[in-house]
Amino acid sequence: MRTNYKDDFPLLKNSTAGGKPLVYLDNAATTQKPAQVIEAVKEYYEQYNANPHRGAYPLSEKATEVYEAAREKAAEFIGADSPEEIVFTKGTTESLNLVASSYGLDNIREGDEILISIEEHHSNLIPWQAVAKTRNARLRYLYTDENGKLPLEEISAKINARTKIVAVTQVSNVLGIVNPLGEIVRRAREVGAVVVLDAAQSIPHMPVDVRALDVDFLAFSGHKLYAPTGIGVLYGKKEHLRKMQPLLFGGGMVDDVSEQDATFAEGPSKFEGGTQNVEGAVGLHAAIDYLEGIGYERIGQIESELTQYALTRFHSIPHVTVYGKESGNNRAGIISFNIDGAHPHDVSTILSADNVAIRSGHHCAHPLMRHMGVNATCRVSLCFYNTRDDIDILIESICKVREVLGLELK
Numbered sequence: 001m002r003t004n005y006k007d008d009f010p011l012l013k014n015s016t017a018g019g020k021p022l023v024y025l026d027n028a029a030t031t032q033k034p035a036q037v038i039e040a041v042k043e044y045y046e047q048y049n050a051n052p053h054r055g056a057y058p059l060s061e062k063a064t065e066v067y068e069a070a071r072e073k074a075a076e077f078i079g080a081d082s083p084e085e086i087v088f089t090k091g092t093t094e095s096l097n098l099v100a101s102s103y104g105l106d107n108i109r110e111g112d113e114i115l116i117s118i119e120e121h122h123s124n125l126i127p128w129q130a131v132a133k134t135r136n137a138r139l140r141y142l143y144t145d146e147n148g149k150l151p152l153e154e155i156s157a158k159i160n161a162r163t164k165i166v167a168v169t170q171v172s173n174v175l176g177i178v179n180p181l182g183e184i185v186r187r188a189r190e191v192g193a194v195v196v197l198d199a200a201q202s203i204p205h206m207p208v209d210v211r212a213l214d215v216d217f218l219a220f221s222g223h224k225l226y227a228p229t230g231i232g233v234l235y236g237k238k239e240h241l242r243k244m245q246p247l248l249f250g251g252g253m254v255d256d257v258s259e260q261d262a263t264f265a266e267g268p269s270k271f272e273g274g275t276q277n278v279e280g281a282v283g284l285h286a287a288i289d290y291l292e293g294i295g296y297e298r299i300g301q302i303e304s305e306l307t308q309y310a311l312t313r314f315h316s317i318p319h320v321t322v323y324g325k326e327s328g329n330n331r332a333g334i335i336s337f338n339i340d341g342a343h344p345h346d347v348s349t350i351l352s353a354d355n356v357a358i359r360s361g362h363h364c365a366h367p368l369m370r371h372m373g374v375n376a377t378c379r380v381s382l383c384f385y386n387t388r389d390d391i392d393i394l395i396e397s398i399c400k401v402r403e404v405l406g407l408e409l410k
């Protein structure tokens, strides 16, 4: 059985610095792209680039065909009832802003409650702050416990008759822990609340089935799923999308326009004003094909084993704090840590001298940082193309940090 996928990724094959191979461990920020995706985009521009939905000539018809084929593929990938439930956006941020600005503002009234978690990325937090302020509604939080988990009693306590929207991440981009979505949805359904799921950090690592999850909306980004930047998906149940107002007005999203009014297209194109990112959609289609070729079972096996290996190695290093106590099989390969006496930015700079790429900072999760009692963390985020050698080089480099900073080692 294949254990090393780096050769599928040109950048990983060719990138060295000072004779050291790149150890890329910032996959929660963005993933590298397999040759299959790069070739698909190249072929699009070489063979059938045109503006979709508008030209009565073969090239435009082909561009339309591949764009809509990508929509069908995305629908199938997440188990949507139909491609009509798939809106292409720039990414998770745009998807979540669309839900908040359209569905949120139309359905939240004074005194209603919107419930999010303290783990949310700013793109699933600030839009809800804006809706709550505009509608004089209450924004409430599910708080993680000392282990970085959302306690079930917190979920049952915070979801009540006034809760109208529950918007949560399936996996935190800081802690990597998989949230108890089943319990959240069950409780939300009891009070008739709508569930918005941020799947940006889960869908690269685990199968997502919107019908099985029974969520009303789901958002993810192509670039975290080995596809190009600039393409993302908002899944929405048809009954919601049908009633929602578009956010961007322009070409391709209208039915008729008079001097003082406009009626809008049916289906997802209502939300896709202007010329769309066809190359991104083509790249997303190729990325999904690539992932399905490997299979989530194999991806999960590799990443769970590698995450557990990394956690074991981390726990052997003195002066290192790892946040979140979950083990490798209930955690996407995201590990946030700090080294006593070392600022995260210094740590990532020192690691970069060994060509090890990790993230340091607040990860667009200021409220979570405060809740954790830290200003910032270092973050390792691995995926199936990483290897045990990558982890060994990472740990070896981390073990040098305190010495480089002149801190005592014992």
Ligand SMILES: Cc1ncc(COP(=O)(O)O)c(CNc2co[nH]c2=O)c1O
Pocket (backbone or CB within 6 Å): 028, 029, 030, 090, 091, 092, 093, 094, 121, 123, 124, 169, 171, 172, 173, 198, 200, 201, 221, 223, 359, 363
């Ligand atoms: C959970 C989560 N939600 C939403 C977003 C926004 O996605 P975008 O619209 O594609 O930017 C991110 C991006 N997270 C990160 C981007 O860079 N480092 C990160 O951890 C995320 O991790």
